[in-house]
Amino acid sequence: MSLNSPARQPLAPTSINSILNPVIEPSVQSKPDAPTKRKADELNEIDSEDDRLHYITDNCDQVRRKIRTLLNSGEMKVTEFQRAIGVNSNAYGRFMGYTGRDKGSGSNTYVEAFKFFKKRELQGIKVPKKKAKTTEESAKYDVSAITLDGEAETNVLVFDSCDEIRKKIRAHLAQPGVAQAAFLREIAKTYRDGRKIQSKVLNDFLGKRGASAGNTSAVFYSSYVFFEKLRIKEGKPRSKHRETMEKLYAGKGFDTKNRSDRGVYCFAGETPVEDKYGKIHFY
Incomplete structure (x- = not known):
């Protein structure tokens, strides 16, 4: 050995256990991927x-x-x-x-x-939140600026049948943003006595069938007034049904005072039949 070569360092003592049971360094494990949101095309799997x-x-x-x-x-x-x-x-x-x-x-x-x-x-799709109503939307059905002849005396002449008003109510309630409670509050304004129109009254009226069925209902009269004002506000023309009703009930309007189911007099062998305008014919 050369005198100039560095001296060897002594080896660290090794135990028999370290040989028989070597220490294994834990490997670095990757974290599991975070769950990803389902793609839109996976929502149809049901x-x-x-x-x-x-x-x-x-x-x-x-x-x-x-x-x-x-x-x-x-x-x-x-x-x-x-x-x-x-x-x-x-x-x-x-x-x-x-x-x-x-x-x-x-x-x-x-x-x-x-x-x-x-x-x-x-699929986990949450019910959407209700969109806040804008001033424009809330004012869409405000007809307070329009006054009809006879309105102050609750005596506006009606030129629609009950079935026709039922169609208009159902179509109106089917519109987005229209709530039944709001509709009832609006038509109740027709009366000057501060009355409220309950949902049961509306349900009873909608449950009837016939041109004059429900003619004395507060829903019938007040709804006619509301829809007539709305027609005027929107600048829409009269319907063919309306024009025919005006000819048939000129000067007096459709009866809203006497119940239509009170019965009619007819001869033996005759059958009374009501047409779509509320007129009775005998056969």
């Missing part, structure tokens, strides 16, 4: 035959509230929603015009709308 879509747990009023909340949020328009659940505007309008837990339970709109919302629920 089969249309899924039993959960066919066991209806919401009543008709609850489904109507969900529809209105969806439309008021601005997420979908009425026509888009109708296409999404596969119903036409007439079926949709009839269902949305009803009020009551079981009113409309036989409607296809009720069944398909429930499936639509149940599927969204199972």
